[in-house]
Amino acid sequence: MQRIRRDDTVHVIRGRERGKQGQVHEVDTAKNRILVTGINMVKRHQRQQDERTPAGIIEKEAPIHTSNVKLVCSACEQPVRVRFRVRTDGVKVRVCKSCGQDID
Ligand SMILES: [Zn+2]
16 A cells, blocks of 8 residues: 555655655655656756657656655645545545545
8 A cells, every 4th residue: 555656746855855846657666766747856868769768968857765755635735644544345545644534
């Protein structure tokens, strides 16, 4: 069960990008790392490999650890901590610890 999932909005709480928010567009569940749109950009010097990848210096996101972000609750729009509960239909959902709303 992942606290942070694809398409979540997260709030960065550690490091250079502290205080910024962005949308998760990739999750590495094994490493607990995520890519967040516009967060932790690094410059990469890249050689052209095919038509789709441009040559030169490109900026792309570097993965950040999920412990360095908080989920932004869709209901109260605050960076919150998450707990889990099992609904009556047996589905496990994430719950905002702040406002108590289901997030999924
Ligand atoms: Zn909330």
